[in-house]
Amino acid sequence: MHIHLDPVGGIAGDMFVAALLAARPELEPRVLADVAAVLPPEAGKPRLADVVSGGIAARHFSLAVPGDAPSPPAGAAAGHSHEEGHPHAMPHHDGARHSSHATFAAMRGRIRAATLAPGTAEAAIGILAILAAAEARMHRMPVEEVHFHEIGDWDSLMDVVAAGCLIAALAPARWSVAPLPLGGGLVKTAHGLLPVPAPATVEILKGFDWRDDGIGGERVTPTGAAILRFVIGDEPASRPGIARPDVARLDSAGYGAGTRHLHGLPNVLRASLFTADAATDETRLLDIAFDIDDMTGEEMAQAADRLRGLDGVRDLRLTGAIGKKGRPVTTFSLLAEPAAFDAVGDAIFLETSTLGLRWHAVERRVLAxxxxxxxxxxxxxxxxxxxxxxxxxxxxxxxxxxxxxxxxxxxxxxxx
Known part of the structure; x- marks a missing residue:
């Protein structure tokens, strides 16, 4: 399975959960059971609602406590304070919703103590660990002492556990994400006003592609960022090896809504679930090519030998051609494993005089x-x-x- 995320409006923990439950509704009982195992009775109960955001039917995931307003109206979208996408205000939380044990160590202990579906605890704690590490670097403090001011509420813990439950249920899956909306302005947090994207979000999502669509506010929350980093791993989201597959069957799609209204844009995250066309690490490769017109034959032979010996390079061929201004050129074409793209690209720039590369994904059929x-x-x-x-x-x-x-x-x- 390959799961591709389109952060049209942005991404927060609740939007991630709602989008995947919209795409795979049969997982709802599993998610609700895990959430119930972690939350105390007085915290309330999870609520899934059908909403419309910017003309798109979507689902909204939230925590219902006594006295809560009904589900968001049509045209609205969901999220929370620093965790909900509101760009300039921290909402009031009553005592039932607030968790007084919001350190990383305490929240990890609560998750470990609960009886959860296989894989949920590991994924949820992994998401929290990414958040804690980012906060620790930002505030120069030990990870174990990090206090999650912005996710210190039961609904935010619910989002992390629900996300972990879904990630575990859908494993093994490959994940990719489209460029993220940058947003802008300031967000009010327990540390005061901070720029958008929040420092923790920036720290977590280094290496990801971003876009500026002209709409301000907080579009990617720290929890949303930590979920992305957890499912993508340490590789940048734009890496060719984990991009959306070129050929695949679309099995299902779902939209998760946030509460904030975006002018002229649906505030939704779309999750598209694909089945790749029998592509495996053995059959999926990259064809990396570049032209050389200013190296001697000896230099090119030495470069070819060194590039051919790199880890992840399956084949290398040299072909002659006539380039610009009638110059004879030699085209290098390497077949390489997607995971080796960065290392191979760096080596090409060091071993040859080329100033640029071109590449595309290729599929191959091989005999056993x-x-x-x-x-x-x-x-x-x-x-x-x-x-x-x-x-x-x-x-x-x-x-x-x-x-x-x-x-x-x-x-x-x-x-x-």
């Missing part, structure tokens, strides 16, 4: 192969053909030291 099977005392590679037959070939490294072409060919055929 057996390695390290010996015949005649030599390691061979056997390929399984579609008609049930097998072909075999001695590994090329074994042939490298054999003198004469005829001798190498004889040995290559001696596989049975």
């Amino acid at each position: 192969r057996d390695h390290d099977v010996t015949a005649g005392g030599q390691p061979v590679k056997r390929a399984h053909r579609p008609d049930g037959t097998r072909s075999a070939k001695v590994e090329s490294d074994v042939l490298a030291d054999i003198p004469t072409l005829a001798a190498r060919r004889r040995l290559a055929k001696a596989t049975d």
Whole structure:
């Protein structure tokens, strides 16, 4: 499964949960059971509502406590204070909603003590750990002593646990996210007025792509940022290897709404769930290409040898062509694993004179192969053909030291 997130209005914890429950409603009982296991009875109960935001039907996830207003009206969208997307005000929270144990250690202990679905506690604590690490760096304090001022309320703990529950239920999945809305202005927090995006959000989402759509306010909350970092991992969201698949079947999609009204824009997060077309790490590669017109033959040969030996490079070929101004050029084309893109790109710029790269994702079909099977005392590679037959070939490294072409060919055929 590949899950792609489109933060049209932004992303907060409640929007993430609502979007995925809209896409996979059968997971609702699991999520509600985990939330009930973590929240004390006096905190209230989770509430899922159908709303309309900017003309789009969506779901809204919130905590219902006695005296709460009814579900958001049509045209509204959801979120909370620093966690809900309100750009300039911290709302009043009554005693039932407020948690007095908002340190990282205390919240982690509460989650660990609860009886939760498999994987929920690990994912929820992982999200909290990302938040705690960012806050600790921002305020120069030990992680264990971090106090979550902005997620110190039961509804925010509910969002983290619900998000962890969904992430665990959908595992293993690949995740990607479109560029994030930058927002702007100031947000009022327990530390006073802070710029948008909030410092913790910026710290967490270094390396992600952002866009400015001209709409201010807090568009990505710290909890939303921590969820993104947790599902994407340490790799930037724009990395080709974790981008939205080029070819895939769309299985379902859901929209999660926030409470803030955005002028002329639906305040929703869309989650699209895809099944990739049988693409695997073995079949999915990147074709990285660049042209050289100012290196000698010796220099290009040395560069090709070094690039060919890099981890993650599956193949490299050089072809000649005529470039601009009638100059002869040599095109380098590398097939590389997506995860190796940054390292391979850096090496290309260091080993050659090129000033730029171009790349695209490619899919390949490969036959099943057996390695390290010996015949005649030599390691061979056997390929399984579609008609049930097998072909075999001695590994090329074994042939490298054999003198004469005829001798190498004889040995290559001696596989049975």
